[in-house]
Amino acid sequence: MTHRRILSLWFPRMGAERLLRQARMAEDLPFAVLRDSGQMKVISSLSITAESQGLSCGQSLRDAMAICPSLITKLQNPQLEAKFLTSLCRWANKFSPWVAEEVSNALVIDLTGCAHLFGGEEGVVQQVELDCIDLGLSVHIGIADTKGAAWALARYVGQPLSLNRTGDAIDQEAHATRSRAIKRRNWEQGGQAPCLKSSKSISCRIAAPGFTRQALLPLPVAALRLEGHVIRSLNRLGLCRVEDLLNQPRAAIARRFGKGTVYRMDQALGVAPEPINPSKQTLHFACRLTLPEPIGFMEDMLAALDKLLPRLSKGLESKGRGARRLRLEVYRTDQTMQWVDVGLTRPSFECARMRPLLEMKLAEIEVRFGIDILRIVATQTELIYAQQHKGRIDLGAEMSEGLSSNTDLDDLIGKLGARIGLETITRLHPGNSHIPEKAAQTIAAAWSSPEMNWPNSGLSRPLIYFQPERVIALEVPKVPLQFKWRGQVHESASAYGPERIAPEWWLAERAWHTGTRDYWKIVTKTGDRLWLYFAHGGLLSGGWFCHGRFA
Template identity: 60%
Template structure:
């Protein structure tokens, strides 16, 4: 069986170079792509000229314009970047059929048994660099036995660890101390990390087979795909390179920094497998309408929907699917787009159920100088029929049920969801418990059916239920003639009960450690009807509590 080899490709300037490709080299000034971050805009991608000017990813836009006067910027389009990366994934299929995407801006390829077809791994990397140069893209490649090591080499090979000035690093020691450390290797004293293989210009990113440990040792801790707080905490302890972690006790690392650190380390060295699964081509349901003249009125967009939705219905019905979420994109003449999305309470391909939802959000589209292209896509779908074969009688009954089903309530949920979000519309379902707080379960109305099997409890439940509140009364299971609750002195008029409820012995619920409860319906002289219970607990747990109030 051949040695497993993984190729990781990283496109560090994907967002900026995607836009520059559209301009076909007509712009030769520093360029940056911005993304929204809270109340400000920060840089998400840079061109080569902008990076040479001293700008960096994550820098606020106002600081970048102050440092680089001629900086040209555009807002980030995450959907377009994802689609562009998908196109690059199809291109990478020429090297191996096992290709998948890595966020952000990367591809992972399983090269096992494929590199010799291109003259070896170095020749394959050279082919990748040449193809990307023709596409006007910057790329960094890394090859290793594991996915984690290849990912680390592609992004961090040749880089020095982050310089955290804590005073305990070798490169921060006094000169006299460093002069006595003659047996230390140069890169351990703060110099550049050694190349793993000599030869071609990019071969230091190729780890030889069975040399994963050697390749990972000089790399910084961030190459393990760890969160930034974990990397910072490790650096404060003087652990800046992966080699510093390899000799540490695993139990102590997991106890202090969590299991993710140990998992990432094991994945990188190959102790835990991390397979490369080829991306499955998704079902694609979309259609577009190119307009001869720009439009800007809502009535014109609705007329375009009347042409697009029947075509989308044909695509969905051909695959037996119904749309759950529909996205409408309006492309403007200034090469920008406006997007709206709606969700349906039930999967459907019927234009009469999709169009009213989209019309509710058309006021969010700013036509600008005009819209010259409309595109509609069902990006989240579900099957709308069962694949099980049935006889004529059963099939006829199913058809009759579908035709008789009233979709008005589902359409109402869809309209409300277009305004407030489908997740905000909920319904109650019965819970499998006699505990008052667990007798119902809140579920999203769009992803659940109405409950038909409600079983009423032995005694009515109050309209309002809250956490038990202490009642000032004698510790006696007989309902008190007078008691104090919420700072008021109340007098008993009549009481009905008790209803005894025992805790679930197979669960450790802190609220039910007081043991068995006797619930009473208590009417007081002020006209209120309260839900009191007496807890048969030991010591301080026993006593009277109020948990609800009837209407």
């Protein structure tokens, strides 16, 4: 029978090492990450050097500076740490597709049926260690049949069992009482309690299949993920190891310490199920080029793009997706970076359509002392084709035809958008309303297709619309023979109408508070063709208004 195998990865110094890695600081510097706790700042993460000088997580900044005056600190950013853990989750997908994030900077991986791809579980451990060395991260690893056991092995294997007792170590029987305890010692009077050390050598991080219980026995009871007050109570009674706890009657443990303690024991031993809910895998398309020497000329950056874009294109094509937005990130030798964004009017994985847009943006990049790393990320992608009921040959032909046909206008919009922004380039689409100013709606051209079938109402509409402007004329429904508009007096030569348009009663629009309108197409003696209407009045007084001009 195939045993379920769980891999637990714990990054105890992730917060500090992430910032050290980002700032490219020396690893031997005492560094700490701080978080706010009430009215003071406490340490949330430490570097190895800071730990070696006696600092610990949860310690106040004042005490830490007294111990280590040269300590370098920085405030915690939980959002960025969560994003970094998500990136590590994406990295861990190389070992198994079933990866989940855990609190306290940890990952849990269902390794069942995957370890042989790396030469066994020992090969997985070696690969994880090598990758984490490259990433500059400390990692603790545990592999077992259950999630709880792997969690325990990753955190407590190789750690000395040191417990400060606050009471008597009484004989552990089901009905132990105070009368059967040994004589009280000096630590009960406020003295230092003796230190209990494990008599067994705990060195194995991998529990063999079927030997989960044996691997857990020498570990401290804290390895069962119990609450703090329960751990203190167990230690006070002398139940220091998992072995001590498992040798006690379950009923007595449940009665004394609650059912949660027994449930945690069952989870660690595999008696109670503990499923793993994998994190949702998001498609990520990015490629990076690290240069041996810094570059700064335009020709060199174009050559770097020519190396990056085919790799990005291959990744997009393999998933049937096309890029809609691209980001080019450049990292300079002075440890600064800059990025530029471009957008495509339609999804594409073709290098010929992405390269010209990025080339136009290269002039915005400040080279300074040189660029040694370039990275391209497809920040927004879309499916190029979504039909699945067609055959592979037909679907491929349709996709190729859609990518190669009628791209001139899209390429033009993309190049203009790289200069002035895609949001500023718009096109009109028919609107679902009888109101003249709502007969068309403005939509960004990059995210819409031209509408070929416009509804034909047979009604004449002006070429230019503007906000209704007051016309000075007699306030009667008849066409005025003479009116004043924009400071000029106009005389009517001919008029066509009226066309009555009522407001949308379900919308309380201020522009229509003047009531129902009678529209007239009026041709003046000077040749102007204007679109006037007479408002019959409503919440606001009516009168004559000019709403547009014909060609």
